[in-house]
Amino acid sequence: MxxxxxxxxxxxxxxxxxxxxxxxxxxxxxxxxxxxxxxxxxxxxxxxxxxxxxxxxxxxxxxxxxxxxxxxxxxxxxxxxxxxxxxxxxxxxxxxxxxxxxxxxxxxxxxxxxxxxxxxxxxxxxxxxxxxxxxxxxxxxxxxxxxxxxxxxxKLTHDQLSQLLLVYIGTAADIVEFFEAFNEEQVKYNRTLCTVILAIWSWSVLQFTLVFTATKGRKESPAGVEVPAENCCTPDVFGIIMSIFMQDGPFLVLRMLLIFKYNVLSYTNMFFTCKNTLVCMLLTYRFVVYSTVHVGYC
Known part of the structure; x- marks a missing residue:
């Protein structure tokens, strides 16, 4: 030690x-x-x-x-x-x-x-x-x-640790922005909405207890040709799922609720709604591409 x-x-x-x-x-x-x-x-x-x-x-x-x-x-x-x-x-x-x-x-x-x-x-x-x-x-x-x-x-490499820290910084910035919803007039006096925001925030910070960067390396065939690992349930897949279901997905649902039910049409809420929508779309696209590429090895 x-x-x-x-x-x-x-x-x-x-x-x-x-x-x-x-x-x-x-x-x-x-x-x-x-x-x-x-x-x-x-x-x-x-x-x-x-x-x-x-x-x-x-x-x-x-x-x-x-x-x-x-x-x-x-x-x-x-x-x-x-x-x-x-x-x-x-x-x-x-x-x-x-x-x-x-x-x-x-x-x-x-x-x-x-x-x-x-x-x-x-x-x-x-x-x-x-x-x-x-x-x-x-x-x-x-x-x-x-x-x-x-x-x-x-067992993390220095490169994996740096990637993890960069992900943490981006996650923390999104969570800080999420609390801006408390400044909306339709939210600050609504006990139900404030409780929902705190619940989603609590769910999102649990991401920091998980570490999905210890990825497996590629295998090499006897001829020296790299072959992807046989297991398709890699940390990359878990990371994508975690981002969708623990952060951007819940954030998007709440912001859509604020827009369509509570008529919160402020610039801040509209901007971050668009941002979460794009992130969810990109993560879904990445998941589909990753699954398609590795489907032969699952």
Whole structure:
């Protein structure tokens, strides 16, 4: 077991733990609910996984699945849910108070009290609760990318690891863009839509627990002619399916729902709807071509 491998494995898990504890602390500060500290139980799973990886796996991570990322998400995803739902309840409460208030002074007092509550949470930093939530969400994606980079690469080659990191960056950018739906007027006060967005987001970030880059090489015949591997269910196929069913497909369905049912015709929503449509079409085309080329070897 190399010291450098062990140090990288420990550093990444310490980073996961620190961000998890900080996020739960922010949730406690915003909601003032001590029961939220129970979310730390997921980090005990991370501690057990760390010990197992160091003493059984000798510092090397798993080939197809990353349990450390899973436990990290098991801590962060519920925390983000509670933060977003708390923010949603406050938005709805403010909206109801403003629409039912008849006097201008009363409305001004309501708005003023809301601003004081949201901007005074952290004191001198100037961050309100909405900004804190977005910061934690983006830090989650950034730490996932950095963590995958720092983790021992196992049987991955440097080229495969770089490809995986580039895929992670593109995935993270799409997920950040997906949260722009919360800014739509038809969405920000709709509890059902906000819950659906969070559910799709939770489903999409599970991609980071999977590693589909450990592809098999080509076989060579005795004459030196390269022959594709016999198994057509390659990591490339799983990667295409994962992209369609865990990201672009659900994103497209939601955005189409916003357009045709809730009449969300903003430039942002229309642009990303077209983008997800094109990506799904290209992924489907790639899957068909790949299957056609390898059909003789399945």
């Amino acid at each position: 190399g010291c450098f491998t062990v140090s990288r494995a420990i550093t990444v898990r310490v980073l996961f733990t620190a961000h998890g504890v900080f996020s739960i602390w922010r949730l406690f500060v915003i909601t003032n609910d001590p029961q939220n500290w129970y979310l730390l139980l997921a980090l005990f799973g991370l501690a057990f996984e760390t010990a197992f990886t160091l003493y059984v796996k000798r510092g090397e991570d798993w080939k197809w699945f990353c349990p450390s990322v899973f436990f990290y998400l098991a801590c962060l995803v519920p925390t983000i849910w509670f933060l977003e739902l708390h923010e949603l309840n406050e938005r709805i409460r403010e909206h109801i108070l403003n629409t039912t208030s008849s006097g201008g002074d009363e409305t001004s007092r309501t708005t003023s009290s809301w601003n004081e509550m949201t901007t005074g949470i952290i004191g001198t930093s100037g961050f309100n609760s909405h900004q804190w939530i977005r910061t934690l969400e983006q830090l989650l994606l950034l730490i996932l990318i950095l963590g995958r980079w720092m983790l021992p690469k196992g």
